[in-house]
Amino acid sequence: MLDIRRLLEKSERLQWSVDDIDFTAPGADLVRDEQLGELAPFMSDLYWIERVAAVVFDAMRSRETDPVRRAIFASFAADEARHAEAERRLMVRWGMLGRRQRPQPNPSVAKLLHVLERDAHRIHPSVFAAIIPMTELVLDGALVKFLTRVVDDPVCDQVFEHVNADEARHIAMDFYMLEHYGHSYSAMTNTFELVRSIARPQGMYALLFGYFPTLTRSRASLDRLGIDLEDVTAAMKRYTGLGQRNPDIARHPAYRLMSGYIDLVTGNDRIGSALVRISDVMDGFRGGPIAA
Numbered sequence: 001m002l003d004i005r006r007l008l009e010k011s012e013r014l015q016w017s018v019d020d021i022d023f024t025a026p027g028a029d030l031v032r033d034e035q036l037g038e039l040a041p042f043m044s045d046l047y048w049i050e051r052v053a054a055v056v057f058d059a060m061r062s063r064e065t066d067p068v069r070r071a072i073f074a075s076f077a078a079d080e081a082r083h084a085e086a087e088r089r090l091m092v093r094w095g096m097l098g099r100r101q102r103p104q105p106n107p108s109v110a111k112l113l114h115v116l117e118r119d120a121h122r123i124h125p126s127v128f129a130a131i132i133p134m135t136e137l138v139l140d141g142a143l144v145k146f147l148t149r150v151v152d153d154p155v156c157d158q159v160f161e162h163v164n165a166d167e168a169r170h171i172a173m174d175f176y177m178l179e180h181y182g183h184s185y186s187a188m189t190n191t192f193e194l195v196r197s198i199a200r201p202q203g204m205y206a207l208l209f210g211y212f213p214t215l216t217r218s219r220a221s222l223d224r225l226g227i228d229l230e231d232v233t234a235a236m237k238r239y240t241g242l243g244q245r246n247p248d249i250a251r252h253p254a255y256r257l258m259s260g261y262i263d264l265v266t267g268n269d270r271i272g273s274a275l276v277r278i279s280d281v282m283d284g285f286r287g288g289p290i291a292a
């Protein structure tokens with residue numbers, strides 16, 4: 001069992017600042033010109049996923065009654081905001097953005113962020129507890145690993161060394177929370193509150209029309225970059241494996257929804273692409289990407 005007091009102590013002790021990294025150090029030119037065009041949308045997705053993660057961890061903090069867990073989530077929200085800023089500064093370093101510019105979000109992530117900023121505190125934390133580990137496993141196990149492999153810039157390595165150290169703590173806590181909610185909801189006969197929070201239109205909207213397409217768009221951009229999608233699949237399988245080993249997790253309703261979705265999309269891109277198309281159609285109906 002994870003010792004969450006120790007995790008909190010570590011989370012606070014290991015905070016770092018983007019200013020610890022010298023973004024003017026030599027090596028920016030090691031990113032080849034032909035890489036830049038493909039890396040830009042990838043980095044932009046990464047930046048916005050971190051921003052989403054910061055909002056989600058802040059929502060977890062606001063709904064948490066346990067003071068230790070609350071402080072851990074506060075530190076995680078700070079971590080994610082810092083990751084976004086460090087990635088933005090890499091983009092500036094590589095000439096993808098002006099010094100004070102932020103990347104343009106793709107329509108899916110713009111919509112997701114818009115919905116979450118308004119409604120995240122109304123979505124039951126156990127729903128997030130099911131979604132977060134999957135995102136972080138994919139980020140950690142595939143996207144970031146890939147980025148550090150293809151980019152030769154030493155400053156990029158330095159950034160992701162810091163990011164990975166934070167993410168290791170996040171994943172430990174993600175599994176802990178998933179088990180926690182899996183256990184408490186398995187023990188409950190009435191999952192009314194959970195079902196209601198998933199079924200609430202804006203919650204569902206955020207999940208289906210925001211989060212899922214964001215992932216599949218990232219998959220498409222990874223494909224263009226030439227990443228082996230095996231890593232992504234392996235990370236997703238790690239997620240579905242959690243429930244195979246732990247019956248409490250397996251009964252968690254939002255986890256079941258997510259793993260069911262993963263079973264559908266792994267090795268089959270059609271479902272995810274269909275969701276991207278649905279979200280584009282919804283944009284058309286709703287008169288713009290962020291009108292929910």
Ligand SMILES: [Fe+2]
Nearest residue numbers: 050053080083
């Ligand atoms: Fe992060």
Ligand SMILES: [Fe+2]
Nearest residue numbers: 053136167170
């Ligand atoms: Fe994280």
